[in-house]
Amino acid sequence: MRKGIFAGLRLTSLRLRLVVVFALVALTAAVSASGIAYWLNREAVLTRTQDGALNDFRRQMQNRAAGLPLKSEQDDLRVAAEQMAGSGSGYSVLLLGERDAGKPIIGASDPDRFTLADVPASLQDAVNTERKVTENNAYPYHLFWQRTQRGGKPYLVGGTRIIGGGPTGYMFKSLDAERADLNSLAWSLGIATGLALVGSALLAQAAATTVLRPVHRLGEAARRLGEGKLDTRLRVSGTDELAELSRTFNNTAESLQKKVADMSAREESSRRFVADMSHELRTPLTALTAVTEVLEDEQDSLDPMIAPAVALVVSETRRLNDLVENLMEVTRFDAGTARLVLDDVDVADQVTACIDARAWLDAVDLDAERGIMARLDPRRLDVILANLIGNALKHGGSPVRVSVRTEDEELVIEVRDHGPGIPEEVLPHVFDRFYKASASRPRSEGSGLGLSIAMENAHIHGGDISAANSPDGDGAIFVLRLPRDASGIADSLRTGGDRDGQEGQGQ
Incomplete structure (x- = not known):
């Protein structure tokens, strides 16, 4: 009508x-x-x-x-x-x-x-x-x-x-x-x-x-x-100002399409380079890791003059191994090939397993009731928890308190430390890649990718992570929010890519 x-x-x-x-x-x-x-x-x-x-x-x-x-x-x-x-x-x-x-x-x-x-x-x-x-x-x-x-x-x-x-x-x-x-x-x-x-x-x-x-x-x-x-174009007819405006739009769209295509090609090339480099590094890293394990076992019997060097090699080899694994995971997220493998998990058991696997039981207080079930990717949840708890232990103060609760159909996990807190100028950047709070510590143990990977894993579930300082000034608080059932999110994700390797477990 x-x-x-x-x-x-x-x-x-x-x-x-x-x-x-x-x-x-x-x-x-x-x-x-x-x-x-x-x-x-x-x-x-x-x-x-x-x-x-x-x-x-x-x-x-x-x-x-x-x-x-x-x-x-x-x-x-x-x-x-x-x-x-x-x-x-x-x-x-x-x-x-x-x-x-x-x-x-x-x-x-x-x-x-x-x-x-x-x-x-x-x-x-x-x-x-x-x-x-x-x-x-x-x-x-x-x-x-x-x-x-x-x-x-x-x-x-x-x-x-x-x-x-x-x-x-x-x-x-x-x-x-x-x-x-x-x-x-x-x-x-x-x-x-x-x-x-x-x-x-x-x-x-x-x-x-x-x-x-x-x-x-x-x-x-x-x-x-x-x-x-970007292939959108306007039909141009006539010679008036509106026709000239349409021509200008078409020229702009064509130029934009070409530049985006060039940038996408360069970005894909860069991603492929990082992925290929990470894969190529894994073979020598595997050999280095085996050697460092032997050296670490024999560290007590080594010459006192050589022991510090051996300890440095062991530490840097582990750091390099974590960096390579993190880079591989980042390339998966950037390429859109990361996917969810869902399972029904008891959240309290999952958190306990994460803490126990990393020998953090003495440094972490857990407040979680058993029986809170969620349909999530347990491996990615483990990566998120490892990064949040590891970051709290490294930069905060013990004990780190982890609490689990539910709000409507949402799972909420809060990680709180008792350290000095996060500077206000740092808060907006804590989830940025390769960002470190102190420019004077460019060679700190962390790679600067841990919290970024944790955020990506939260997003792939349809959730989010927020960072803030405690209102009483006693430490920082990271709050993870995930849907209790990520099935709808998993169905909408594009599948593909391999799932080799493990995510980093700290910054």
């Missing part, structure tokens, strides 16, 4: 802003044009009506009122007023004369409709004021008019005086018909303005669709490019 014009528009969308801008421009233009048209038509209508009425009233005053006797009777004034009002211009007439000084008489064409009280005092003063005759003023009296209202209806009131002592006349014409015409005009202009507004919105929608459709396609292509689909 096709959506409405404004369906789904957000206040922050470019489409809505375009529609609003178009509508505001159209509304401003339409209101301005309508206002000017209304004002011009209003002045034209009123001017035409009042000019016609006033000109007719002037002629009637000249033809009829001027012919009355100087001291006309009231009936004469009334008859003359009725004759003037009946001329067809649709106004009422009021004639004022004087029988004696200070004794005015009034003749009205329609006393119920028009009386002297309807004539504004300012208009009466203007009509009765005699002006000096000069070169620029040929007559002492003139015709004056004024628009007024009575009962909410508009009227035109005009008046003049006969020169030489004749009567004073006033006319009173309703402008209600003209107001009705002007109201109809205003409604018409309002409807036209509304139609213009709707039309502008439709045009804005069409223009926005024309402009924003390529922008939307560009946004979708950029999103796909960000998701790693």
Whole structure:
């Protein structure tokens, strides 16, 4: 079903802003044009009506009122007023004369409709004021008019005086018909303005669709490019700015694809080199390890001058062996060939076995209830625990406390030492590869890969490890969180690669 014009528009969308801008421009233009048209038509209508009425009233005053006797009777004034009002211009007439000084008489064409009280005092003063005759003023009296209202209806009131002592006349014409015409005009202009507004919105929608459709396609292509689909390209048509933008996007995507391919090839080559080198080193390391074991067994019977050198060789050979195994495991993670081999394990038994295998029973306090079952890779869990506990023993202080608990469907293992803690500037980097807290100990026993491998093994289970200092300032705390059932994670992993070798057991 096709959506409405404004369906789904957000206040922050470019489409809505375009529609609003178009509508505001159209509304401003339409209101301005309508206002000017209304004002011009209003002045034209009123001017035409009042000019016609006033000109007719002037002629009637000249033809009829001027012919009355100087001291006309009231009936004469009334008859003359009725004759003037009946001329067809649709106004009422009021004639004022004087029988004696200070004794005015009034003749009205329609006393119920028009009386002297309807004539504004300012208009009466203007009509009765005699002006000096000069070169620029040929007559002492003139015709004056004024628009007024009575009962909410508009009227035109005009008046003049006969020169030489004749009567004073006033006319009173309703402008209600003209107001009705002007109201109809205003409604018409309002409807036209509304139609213009709707039309502008439709045009804005069409223009926005024309402009924003390529922008939307560009946004979708950029999103796909960000998701790693580097072969994304836009169809280019035309020669306008949007077409040029699409060409620029395609060129950028092509360049990015080429650079990523080059980087991936170099990274794969580097990974392969490390893996091959690690495999090649294992053969001589196996022989060296056998020799060092023999030397270590005979260390007590060696010459005291040679014993320290033998001990150094044994220590460095073990360190090199751990480094090679760690590098091989890192290459598996980087290549995406690491996989899980799941089994149902009792977590307490697994932790106990890890501690016992490394002779840490005297240095570790274990707080774990038996019967906490989890479906995990026991070998990788052993690697995680060995690295966390070994790191705590090496850099922290005894005793190291290991506690196991469950939270919902999550397994939580906490490893806490009683050492000096981890410096704040080091905390963000403890899981970085080859990172060592002290730059002055570049040849410390650890390889700098232990905690990084522990984190990778946690991630492959769908878990995580966090590091922090104890709130009371007594040591560091590492918290391992793993799902109690990693079956879903295992199914989604890519399988492959060998599982030769063992992970490092400490930094």
